[in-house]
Amino acid sequence: MDTALPAGRYAPSPTGDLHIGNLRTALLAWLFARSTGRRFLLRMEDLDDRVRPESAVRQLADLKALGLDWDGDVIHQSDRRQHYEEAVGELAARGLTYECYCSRREIHAAASAPHAAPGAYPGTCRDLSAADRAARRGSGRPAAVRLRSSVSEYTITDEFHGRFSGVVDDFVLRRGDGTPAYNLAVVLDDAATGVDQVVRGDDLLTSAPRQSYLASLLRIPAPHYVHVPLVLGPHRKRLAKRDGAITLSELTKKPTEVVGMLAQSLALSEAHEMTPSGLLQSFDPARIQRRPWVFHPRKH
């Protein structure tokens, strides 16, 4: 496949088996990419310490079993640490970063002060004097690196949500333990691999303004965003293990039945059994059901 072609992607975190909501997002990401002549890439977001290598293997097997395919080798964020470091270095050289010594508890306390923007880092370490910084450094807690943002809000455009404005704070680029932050890695990886279409769960919609702002600082064009509705558990909350059978191996259905069920939930087909390539033939994003799907798993 022509690697100059733009791409879409699916980027799971290998911290457990994919559940029906993850599989539905993967199917949509595949349909959006393939129906627009893009490559489809698979990226393991495996920087986190909760990652389990056997999860990645199982996730790939489940995606294949459903009939999804991808171009080239699976990309692993853990192979790309040097690129993240270089970007942090570039931003630091441009005066766009600062070290932050705050603990979670300190951030939480400051962020819940009356005039703080909800969910935003209040900027405690942004303008520390040299003496304060030295004192904080001496305290022994390793510093995180934050972006010195010059906006408090940024607007993105999304195929389903239209123009969306969200908070941009001085978000973390590298955590205190040295781990590159999700918002940084996503932006760099998408750009490095030609991804210009980002289809993912709409729980990440509020992260898109931060990512898009960072991309603009790095002179990376914003991708085409499609934040798709989530699958909820019977209590209309995020689907969770305790809700019952939610992974492919637990569902005791044939993969074609699972794809059929997902397609029905999205209002893309009424067939009991389906394949991704069957769905591709008549894929029309305008028909996608925009409300979250409440899934009632069989209880064990």
Ligand code: GLU
């Ligand atoms: N790794 C993230 C997740 O599993 C998705 C990141 C993204 O699509 O930008 O929720």
